[in-house]
Amino acid sequence: MKTIIQCICLLLALTVLISCVQEPEVFKTNKSDYDHFLVSGPLKTIPANLQFEVEANSDSMQLPDLWNLTDDNMQIFKETGDVKFLKNSAKTLKKAIEMATIEKPGFIRALSNNYMLQHRFKEALLLAEEARALGTDVEATQSLLFDLHMELGNYGLANKYLDSIKDVSSYEYLVRLARWNDFKGHSDSAIKLMEKATEKAEISQNEDLLLCSYVHLADYYGATGHIEKAYKLYLKALQISPQDANAKKGIAWIVYSYERNGIEALRILDSITQKNKSPEYYLLKAEIAAFIDDDMLRVQALDDYYKMAGKNTDYGDMYNAHNVDFLLSMDVEHRAYELAQEEVSIRPTPESYGWLAYSLLHLGEKEKSMKVIEEHVIGVTHEPAILQRAAEIYKANGKQDKVKALKEELLGATYELGPIKEAEVASL
Structure with a gap:
């Protein structure tokens, strides 16, 4: 009898131990960790009339003044997403380049970085080459050239520049x-x-x-x-x-994609959009609204995005890829295809080609679509969102073996894709 009781106790102990191993404590976010960051505080720099300061005082301003003004504009751009401050920073840098002698390469690199943010990549590359020709701060210029060629999809050249700064x-x-x-x-x-x-x-x-x-x-x-x-x-x-928008967005994504709490994720996003008007936040709002089945909020978020990025020419090519996605969701296939072609000509990356292929699929050109991804996407990128679109294209072409291989890879990237796309992957 004693032996039986001992065996039962041992089995119970093993059961508890196994349950502890099988059910580890699940991580959860805590509102009290970040709530105080969601209160909208004042801007670091007051933006009043800042965009006019270069023109008004261009004759009397010295290089340190221009550099400080550039930095002020960039800080406001980061906090507000207002593109006019990014462009005003570029104007200030142009004035500084005209005035500078020894400091010229540094100002040229800064303008190149500014143009990169504006997605004016070819102009940015010309400036970087100009800075390299001046021969000072070589490592900084080589680093910039790495960044640019990564953005342009010139990966072989990017790798060479990376080796040069090892x-x-x-x-x-x-x-x-x-x-x-x-x-x-x-x-x-x-x-x-x-x-x-x-x-x-x-x-x-x-x-x-x-x-x-x-x-x-x-x-x-x-x-x-x-x-x-x-x-x-x-x-x-x-x-x-x-007030860092990227960090807040990161937490919002954890709450949405990992914890599946759309309501709380939207609350965090709202704290960003009170001050930062970057259009991409409204696309994320629309996605989360779709997840929680709030169609009115989804439509409003998409309308906000269109007013800010779709109709606003101030952003130039900065939101081309987002606009292709938006247009396809609105069934405006031909315009999406035209814009995807423009983006490929500006920035021939796997992402750009992926959108070109996806717009072709929406136009019913499934064979052409597959040719594009096989030539410019597959084997070049590991980005889950791009590969998901590639999987859809393969599915439309009846290539189930290739769909299966991509699906297995994508199921390991559900956090990056988010709940909406995860469901789409599951249905492949």
């Missing part, structure tokens, strides 16, 4: 090597490199580097399923810059 003690090199590894699908290596870069940023105590490092590393963590680590880093970023 220095494992350099923050700038580590960040770019992490990006290269992420592009190549080597996620673990990308994380290790970004962790090293973040350590260097923490030693430097440079707030701009810290903010950038925390958000980038958090993005890498999230994509690889390290959700709690990502969440903690977004919070650390907000401690540095309480």
